[in-house]
Amino acid sequence: MSTDRTTADRTTTADASEAAAQEVELLRRLRAFEGRPAATAGRGKDPVNAPMIRHWCEAMGDTNPAYTGPDAIAPPTMLQAWTMGGLSGHTGHTGRSPAYDELLALLDGAGCTSVVATDCEQEYLRPLRPGDEVTFDAVIESVSPRKTTRLGTGHFVTTRMDVRANGEPAGTHRFRILKYAPAAKRPAPPKPAGTAGPQRPRPVVNRDNQGFWDGVRDHRLLIQRCTACATLRFPWLPGCNACSSPDWDTVEASGAGTVFSYVVMHHPPFPAFDPPYAVALVELAEGVRMISNITGVPYDKVRIGLPVRLEFLRVDDTLELPVFRAEAG
Known part of the structure; x- marks a missing residue:
């Protein structure tokens, strides 16, 4: 032996x-x-x-x-x-x-x-x-x-x-x-009963976007508007990208939009996310675009031009996010 x-x-x-x-x-x-x-x-x-x-x-x-x-x-x-070189190369x-x-x-x-x-x-x-x-x-x-x-x-x-x-x-x-x-894929071990899943990442909130997240807390989607030239902008910025003015106020989005572009995430997996899922660039009725998730339809039914409507998704006890639900019809 x-x-x-x-x-x-x-x-x-x-x-x-x-x-x-x-x-x-x-x-x-x-x-x-x-x-x-x-x-x-x-x-x-x-x-x-x-x-x-x-x-x-x-x-x-x-x-x-x-x-x-x-x-x-x-x-x-x-x-x-x-x-x-493009598709034909050099x-x-x-x-x-x-x-x-x-x-x-x-x-x-x-x-x-x-x-x-x-x-x-x-x-x-x-x-x-x-x-x-x-x-x-x-x-x-x-x-x-x-x-x-x-x-x-x-x-x-x-x-x-x-x-x-x-x-x-x-x-x-x-x-x-x-x-x-x-790497060889290994089946995920079963979770013990009553075990909470991993927490979604927290958004970075700073002085430049605090107002946006204050609006989300009140179920309002706020868009910055330059008070010098009236250009709308999203995401929030400290100054206007059209005229460079630092002065701004906000307008509230109606909530209507369409899918301008999208990707389907398959890999790599991240804690608190369950792939595959669709991540869309949504064009709001006001003309600006924002990245968010699409709800109400399977990931493989998301299409460019799909009409969507704003809703607020409660992720956990401390986090709520603006997402977009596919409109029926």
Whole structure:
């Protein structure tokens, strides 16, 4: 019995040592990609142009006058938009280099077959203006050691793109993905009888939005209105995004609206939420838009243009939220 156990222990130790050695070798091979190009001599498919700026601003609801007129500039956050290849991708020498595909293939071979974008960072060096020709180069900046997340275990890959306009540095865009091996799904353990579920996250209430949450407490959905130019705005801001005036009052929303856009959340799961569920961008009758949940219909019945009506959902003893119920008919 003792001999068998010693042999098993030795086998387990040997297996663990071999796995550790394989992990070290994999990381060495992954790190060899650091500093190699992810894209070389890239060129934007189109010059910076007013129609794309207009489409972006309409989608974002951004009415900043700096983005219109003869002296217009592009919103800084559009930096990466001018470098994208679209559905057809880039052709010829422009675009992604073989090194990036080789790196992803190595991760696939290591079992990291799934991918999720995690975050991006941008630094702006000069405004982009209509007519600017955009060029770029990108480099594989770093590959992390194996990390364990709720999605699974894998490696974070960070690329840095240096963007130029007419040959001048315009900005830097860092983009990070996680290439991972999906974690095995485990059934949730049954909850003991009488056990309360996890609490919904609390909204951040500060001096800029206190009035909004005071309205929710009184079952009123309040929209800010600039007293200088009468522009309505939501979410609440300390100043007007149309004329920059800091003075404002409020109007109460009628409660009518339509679904302007929506997503269905499947993964990752969060405590106190039960996926799948729909999260919608609702356009209120007053013209502003807000993000909320849709009630009264299954998540897969939510559609763009669906008429909705405001209601207030009591989440727990201390939290009530504005949501929108689908209108019948």
